[in-house]
Amino acid sequence: MGRLILRRLVFMVFVLWGVTLITFFLARVAPGDPARLIAGPHANAAALANIRRIYGLDKPLTTQYVRYMTDLAHGNLGQSFVTRRSVVTDLADYFPGTVELAVSALLVGSILGLLVGVASAMRRNSAVDVGGRFLAIAGLSMPAFWLAMLFQLLFYSRLGWFPFGGRLATGVVAPPHVTGLYTVDSLLAGQWSTFVDAVRHLVLPVATLSLAEIGLMARIVRTSMLEVLGEDYVRTARAKGLSGSRVLFRHSLRNALLPAVTVLGLEVGLLAGGVFLVETIFAWPGLGRYAYDAIRASDYNATMGVTLLIALVYVGMNLLVDLVYLFLDPRIRYT
Amino acid sequence: MIEATLPGARRRPRLASVRRFVGTSWLNLIGVTIVGLVVFVAIFGPWITPKSPTNIDLLQRLQPPSLHHLFGTDDFGRDIFSRVLAGARISLEVAAVILLSSVAVGTLLGIVSAMVGGLVDEIIMRTTDLFLAFPALILAAAIAATLGPSLTHTMLALSTVYWPWYARLARGQVLSLREREFVLAARVSGASTSRIVFRHLLRNVFPLLIIQASLDVGYAILFTSSLSFLGLGAQPPAPEWGAMMTDARAFLRDYWWYPTFPGLALAFTVLGFNLLGDGLRDWLDPRLRGSLGGV
Numbered sequence: 130m131g132r133l134i135l136r137r138l139v140f141m142v143f144v145l146w147g148v149t150l151i152t153f154f155l156a157r158v159a160p161g162d163p164a165r166l167i168a169g170p171h172a173n174a175a176a177l178a179n180i181r182r183i184y185g186l187d188k189p190l191t192t193q194y195v196r197y198m199t200d201l202a203h204g205n206l207g208q209s210f211v212t213r214r215s216v217v218t219d220l221a222d223y224f225p226g227t228v229e230l231a232v233s234a235l236l237v238g239s240i241l242g243l244l245v246g247v248a249s250a251m252r253r254n255s256a257v258d259v260g261g262r263f264l265a266i267a268g269l270s271m272p273a274f275w276l277a278m279l280f281q282l283l284f285y286s287r288l289g290w291f292p293f294g295g296r297l298a299t300g301v302v303a304p305p306h307v308t309g310l311y312t313v314d315s316l317l318a319g320q321w322s323t324f325v326d327a328v329r330h331l332v333l334p335v336a337t338l339s340l341a342e343i344g345l346m347a348r349i350v351r352t353s354m355l356e357v358l359g360e361d362y363v364r365t366a367r368a369k370g371l372s373g374s375r376v377l378f379r380h381s382l383r384n385a386l387l388p389a390v391t392v393l394g395l396e397v398g399l400l401a402g403g404v405f406l407v408e409t410i411f412a413w414p415g416l417g418r419y420a421y422d423a424i425r426a427s428d429y430n431a432t433m434g435v436t437l438l439i440a441l442v443y444v445g446m447n448l449l450v451d452l453v454y455l456f457l458d459p460r461i462r463y464t
Numbered sequence: 465m466i467e468a469t470l471p472g473a474r475r476r477p478r479l480a481s482v483r484r485f486v487g488t489s490w491l492n493l494i495g496v497t498i499v500g501l502v503v504f505v506a507i508f509g510p511w512i513t514p515k516s517p518t519n520i521d522l523l524q525r526l527q528p529p530s531l532h533h534l535f536g537t538d539d540f541g542r543d544i545f546s547r548v549l550a551g552a553r554i555s556l557e558v559a560a561v562i563l564l565s566s567v568a569v570g571t572l573l574g575i576v577s578a579m580v581g582g583l584v585d586e587i588i589m590r591t592t593d594l595f596l597a598f599p600a601l602i603l604a605a606a607i608a609a610t611l612g613p614s615l616t617h618t619m620l621a622l623s624t625v626y627w628p629w630y631a632r633l634a635r636g637q638v639l640s641l642r643e644r645e646f647v648l649a650a651r652v653s654g655a656s657t658s659r660i661v662f663r664h665l666l667r668n669v670f671p672l673l674i675i676q677a678s679l680d681v682g683y684a685i686l687f688t689s690s691l692s693f694l695g696l697g698a699q700p701p702a703p704e705w706g707a708m709m710t711d712a713r714a715f716l717r718d719y720w721w722y723p724t725f726p727g728l729a730l731a732f733t734v735l736g737f738n739l740l741g742d743g744l745r746d747w748l749d750p751r752l753r754g755s756l757g758g759v
Contacts, residue, residue: 278712279723410713
C-alpha cells in the first residue's frame with residue numbers, strides 16, 4: 130500500500146511538472162504582447178525594450194522557463210501584468226470564493242444525486258426510474274451559462290428573490306477574515322445578517338453548478354446500486370426476511386457507495402469547468418473569473434498560476450479519492 | 465487469409481433494429497426523435513429557414529415572438545428562429561470534425577501504443593495521463609485563447625482535449641484483441657503487422673469507438689458553445705448558439721426571448737444526443753460503463 134501511495138505521489142509531481150510545461154509554452158506562443166500590455170498603448174520602442182528586459186521577456190524561451198521554475202520552487206509565481214500584484218496574493222484572495230462556491234455545489238449535488246440514483250435503482254424501469262434517469266441526463270446536458278442567465282432572468286429580474294451576482298450586497302462589509310468563506314466567517318463573528326446575505330448570493334450559482342453534479346452522481350449511483358442489488362448476499366438478506374430499509378442501508382447502499390467515492394474526483398473536474406463559466410456570469414470574485422480575465426488579457430503569470438493551482442487541486446483531489454478508496458476497499462489494499 | 469469479426473461489429477443499421485432500440489425505452493424514443501429533428505434541420509436548414517439568418521433590419525430590432533418572427537428578433541433585427549435553425553448546422557459540423565479528428569488521432573496512437581509497447585507505449589500513455597489530469601474546459605479554453613478566438617481553433621482545442629480518451633480506449637481493446645485466436649491465426653499464417661492492424665484489429669475496435677463517440681457528441685457541442693460564449697470560439701455575426709447567447713447577455717433583463725431560444729436549442733440538442741448515446745451504450749454493450757463527458 131505504501132508503494133502504491135508513493136507511486137501516486139510521484140505521478141502527481143510528474144503531472145504538475147507537465148502542466149507547467151504545457152501552460153508555459155502555450156502562454157508564450159499566445160498572440161498578445163505582454164510588454165505592450167504592461168507599458169500601455171502609447172509606449173515607445175525603448176520603453177517596450179526596457180520592460181522586456183526587466184521581465185526577462187527578451188531571453189530565450191528555455192531560459193525563461195528555467196527562471197520560472199526556479200521562482201516556482203521558491204513559492205513565487207511572478208507578478209500579474211494586469212493587477213500589478215503578486216499572483217500568489219491574487220490567488221490567495223480569490224481562492225476562498227471559489228472554495229465556498231464549489232464545496233456548496235459539491236455537497237448539494239452529491240446529496241441530491243445520491244437520492245435520485247438510489248430512488249432510480251430501487252424502482253427500476255418504473256416512472257420514478259425513467260424520471261430519475263431523464264433528470265440525470267438533463268442535468269448533464271444543460272449549458273451552465275444558459276441556466277445561469279435564465280436563473281438571473283427569473284429570480285432576479287422578474288421575482289426579485291435573489292441578487293444578480295457577487296458575494297455580498299453593496300454596502301455589506303465582509304466579515305473579519307478567518308477562513309475567507311463568508312458564510313463561515315460571518316457565523317464565527319456572530320454577524321447573522323451578513324451570513325444571510327452571503328447565503329442568498331450563493332443560491333443561484335450553486336443551483337446552476339449542482340445540476341450537472343446531480344446528473345453525474347445519480348448515474349453512477351444508479352448503476353452501482355443495480356449491480357449490488359443483483360448480488361447473492363442481498364438476495365440472502367431479503368430471503369432472511371430483513372426489512373426493506375435494513376437491506377437498503379446495511380447491505381446495499383454501503384457497497385454501492387464505493388464507486389460514488391471515485392465520482393467525487395470527476396465531479397471536481399466538472400466543477401472546475403462549471404466554475405469558469407458560472408463565476409463569469411454571476412460576477413463572482415473567484416478563480417474562474419480570475420482565469421477568464423487572465424486568459425483574455427494574455428496575462429502570462431496569472432494564467433499559469435491559476436491553471437497550476439486548479440490542476441494541483443484536481444490532481445490532489447483525485448489522489449485523496451484514491452486513498453479513501455484504498456481505505457474503504459481492502460481488496461485493493463492487499464493486492 | 466482468415467478474417468474474423470466480433471459479434472455486432474458488422475451490424476448494419478436496419479429499420480427493425482432501430483424499431484427495437486426505440487421500443488426499449490421512452491428515453492431512447494425521445495433521444496432518436498430529437499437527434500432526427502436536429503439532423504434534419506442541419507441538412508435542410510437553408511431551405512426551411514423563413515428568413516436569412518444574417519439579414520439586418522434595424523426597424524425590426526428586439527421584437528417579441530410573433531407569427532412573423534416565431535422566436536422574436538435580436539438587437540440587429542435578425543430573425544432569431546432562422547438563426548437558431550442555422551446554428552444546428554454549425555454545431556453538428558463542428559462536433560463531427562472534433563470527434564472524427566480525435567477518434568483518428570486517438571485510435572492511431574492507441575494502436576501504436578499497444579502494438580509497439582515498451583518505451584513508446586510508456587511515452588504515449590503518460591502523455592494521455594497528463595492531458596486527462598487537466599479539467600477539460602480549462603485546457604480547451606487555454607488552447608483556444610492561445611491560438612486566438614475562432615471556430616477552427618475551438619475545434620483544434622477540443623480535439624486536443626478528446627483524443628487521449630480514444631487513445632486509451634483503442635489501446636485497451638487492441639491489447640485484449642491481439643491475444644485472441646483470430647489474430648494469432650492471422651499471425652501464424654504469415655500476415656504482416658500492418659495487415660493484422662488494418663484487416664483484423666481496426667474493424668473490431670471501431671464499434672466500441674463509435675459507441676463512445678456517440679456519447680461524446682452532445683458534450684462536444686456543449687463545450688464548443690461554452691467556448692463561443694466565453695468569446696473564444698465563433699465570432700459575430702456567425703449564428704452559433706453560444707455566441708448568440710453572449711450577444712444576448714446585455715439584453716437579458718428586458719428581452720427574455722433573446723437568450724432563451726438559442727439556449728433552449730442548445731440544451732435540447734445536447735439532451736437528445738446524450739439520451740441517444742446513453743441508450744446506445746446500454747443497448748449495444750451493457751458492460752461499457754461511465755462516460756467521458758463534462759469532465
